[in-house]
Amino acid sequence: MSLPDPVAPRAMVAEFNSFCRAARANGSGLYGQLLRENVADALRASFPLFTDRIGSAALEAEIDAFLLRHQGTRPQFHHIATEFLLFFQRHGPATRERTALLEYEWALLAAEIDPAAVPLPFTTMDDIALNPTTRLVLLRFDPARPTAAGGGVDRPHAIFRTADHQVLTLALTLPDCLVIEHVREVEAVPSVSLFDALDPYLSLFELQTSLARGFACGLFCPPHKTIGDPA
Numbered sequence: 001m002s003l004p005d006p007v008a009p010r011a012m013v014a015e016f017n018s019f020c021r022a023a024r025a026n027g028s029g030l031y032g033q034l035l036r037e038n039v040a041d042a043l044r045a046s047f048p049l050f051t052d053r054i055g056s057a058a059l060e061a062e063i064d065a066f067l068l069r070h071q072g073t074r075p076q077f078h079h080i081a082t083e084f085l086l087f088f089q090r091h092g093p094a095t096r097e098r099t100a101l102l103e104y105e106w107a108l109l110a111a112e113i114d115p116a117a118v119p120l121p122f123t124t125m126d127d128i129a130l131n132p133t134t135r136l137v138l139l140r141f142d143p144a145r146p147t148a149a150g151g152g153v154d155r156p157h158a159i160f161r162t163a164d165h166q167v168l169t170l171a172l173t174l175p176d177c178l179v180i181e182h183v184r185e186v187e188a189v190p191s192v193s194l195f196d197a198l199d200p201y202l203s204l205f206e207l208q209t210s211l212a213r214g215f216a217c218g219l220f221c222p223p224h225k226t227i228g229d230p231a
Contacts, residue, residue: 039063039080046081047105049146054098065091081109100139101146107135108169111161118163119221128211129188129223130180133161136172143169162218170219175202175210179220188223 026032040063044051051059062084070087072079085106089099116132138154156172158180172180182197183189189197191211198207214220 035067036060036063039067039084042080043084046109047084047102050098050102050105053101062088081106097141100141104137104139104143104146107137107159108167111135111159112167114161117224118161118218119224120163121218122215122222127188127190127223128183128194128220130183131158131160131162131219131221132224134219135159136180143171158219160219168217170217173210175206176214176219178202179207179210179214183220 040051040059043059043063054062066084066087069091070083072083074083085102088102111133114133118131118133135158137157137159139157140152140154143157156177158170158172158176159167160170161167170176178198178201179194182194195204195207202210211220
């Protein structure tokens with residue numbers, strides 16, 4: 001026989017809710033300051049480029065607005081980066097560059113904490129799959145200089161974590177995009193089939209160059225094998 005879930009007394013719930021509202025609304029109180037400092041630390045750790053670019057004063061203002069106006073759907077504190085991104089996309093300043101930088105750093109974080117196991121890199125393989133941590137994004141800036149002014153043109157990039165736990169951002173060529181599109185559709189594809197399927201669109205040299213680069217950096221990898229699969 002299972003026991004019913006414990007229910008907190010109404011007075012305790014009301015008092016706790018009042019305490020939380022006060023901490024969110026009043027940044028001068030002890031708990032309000034502590035809350036804002038913790039949020040600021042989490043955002044600086046998750047979005048170092050974004051927080052450095054907007055400066056401390058603007059960051060404090062954004063945190064105040066976030067605490068006062070955002071209704072979070074993920075109560076755990078480790079989701080604060082995702083909740084702040086959602087808030088900024090809806091209510092942040094109308095600067096596409098800042099939003100794009102924030103989204104880029106969120107994609108880096110998402111690839112870093114993705115629980116998927118990444119296989120060791122291979123130079124050749126019979127079956128080809130896309131790195132399971134891959135995020136495909138369009139960027140208007142150079143990831144090597146993300147705070148510099150962008151060229152105003154969206155360029156495709158792949159963000160992924162390597163087997164040695166590095167998070168890379170790789171600019172994609174047209175051959176890369178065609179290979180990724182084909183591999184994603186079937187999750188994993190025999191290399192012979194891939195050459196046959198893309199022969200009308202790419203030269204052998206273009207395809208080999210794309211695959212060699214993808215193998216070397218870890219963008220392409222062997223497909224995941226579950227227990228019971230043949231070795």
